[in-house]
Amino acid sequence: MPEAAVGSPSAPTGTVLAFDFGEKRIGVAVGEPQVKHAHPLTVIHAQSNQERFAAIAALIAEWRPALLVVGLPISLDGNPHGMTARCTRFANQLKGRFALPVAFADERLTSLDANERLRETGHNAKSAKQHLDAVAAQLILQAYFDTSDPFSEPAAHA
Numbered sequence: 001m002p003e004a005a006v007g008s009p010s011a012p013t014g015t016v017l018a019f020d021f022g023e024k025r026i027g028v029a030v031g032e033p034q035v036k037h038a039h040p041l042t043v044i045h046a047q048s049n050q051e052r053f054a055a056i057a058a059l060i061a062e063w064r065p066a067l068l069v070v071g072l073p074i075s076l077d078g079n080p081h082g083m084t085a086r087c088t089r090f091a092n093q094l095k096g097r098f099a100l101p102v103a104f105a106d107e108r109l110t111s112l113d114a115n116e117r118l119r120e121t122g123h124n125a126k127s128a129k130q131h132l133d134a135v136a137a138q139l140i141l142q143a144y145f146d147t148s149d150p151f152s153e154p155a156a157h158a
Contacts, residue, residue, distance in 0.1 A: 013033070013034065013066065014032075014064070014065065014066035014067075015030060015031070015032060015063050015064065015065045015066060016030070016031050016032070016033055016065055016066065016067045016068070016069055016141060016144075017029070017030055017041070017059060017060070017063055017065040017067075017068050017069070018030075018031070018038065018068070018069040018070070018071070018105070018137045018138070018140050018141035018144065019056075019068065019069070019070050019071065019090070019094075019137060019140075020071045020107065020133050020134075020136040020137040020140055021070060021071065021083075021086070021087045021090045022133060023086070024045075025043050025044065025045055025133045026043070026044040026046075026052060026056075026133065027040070027042075027043050027044075027132070027133025027134045027135070027136050027137035027138075028040075028041045028042050028043070028044060028056075028059060028134060028137050029041050029134060029137035029138040029140065029141045030063060030065075030141075031138075031141050031142070031145060033067075033145060033148075036142075036145040036146065037142070037145070038137075038138045038139075038141035038142040038145060039138060040134035040135045040137065040138040041059070041134060041137070042059070042134055043132075043133045043134050044056065053093070053097060056094070056098075057097075057098070060098055060100070065100065066100070066101075067100065067101050067102070067103060068091075068094050068095075068098070068100050068101070068102045068103070069102070069103050069104070069105050069140060069141055069144045070087055070090060070091040070094065070102060070103075070104055070105070070140075071087065071104075071105055071106075071107030071136070071137070071140035072084060072087055072088070072104040072105065072106060072107060073087055073107050074106065087104075091104065103144065103148075105140045105141070105143050105144035105147075106143060107136070107139075107140050107143075
C-alpha cells in the first residue's frame with residue numbers, strides 16, 4: 001500500500017465518502033467515523049473523466065466530506081496489479097481536485113462479497129448489478145472503519 005503522506009491530518013470527525021473505482025462504473029458509499037457505519041450511496045455511470053469528476057464534485061458539495069477513501073485492489077497474495085496503479089492515480093486526482101485527504105482501504109473480494117449480500121437480500125443478477133458497485137464501496141468503507149481508530153491518523157493516504 002502507498003505510504004502515509006507526511007503531515008497527514010488526524011482522522012476526520014465528519015462524513016466520509018468511499019469509492020469503488022472501476023473503468024466503467026464508480027461505486028460510492030457514505031459513512032460517519034464516529035458510529036463506524038457505512039451505507040451504499042450511488043453508482044456513477046459516466047464515460048469521460050470530466051463527467052465522472054463532475055458527478056463526484058456534486059456529491060462532495062452535497063455531503064461535504066472530511067475524508068475520501070478509495071478501495072485499493074491488490075491480489076490475494078498482497079501484491080499490486082494493473083488496477084492498483086489506476087486506483088492510486090484516481091486517488092491522487094481526487095486529492096488534487098478537491099483538496100481533501102484521501103485514504104486507501106483494502107478492497108480484496110469486496111465485489112464478490114457485495115454480490116453475495118445482494119443475492120441474499122433477494123436481488124436477481126440484473127437488479128444486483130445495478131447496486132453492486134455501491135455495496136462494494138460500502139464494504140470498502142466499512143473495512144476502513146473497522147481497521148482504523150477514528151481518533152488517530154489514517155494509515156495510508158494518497
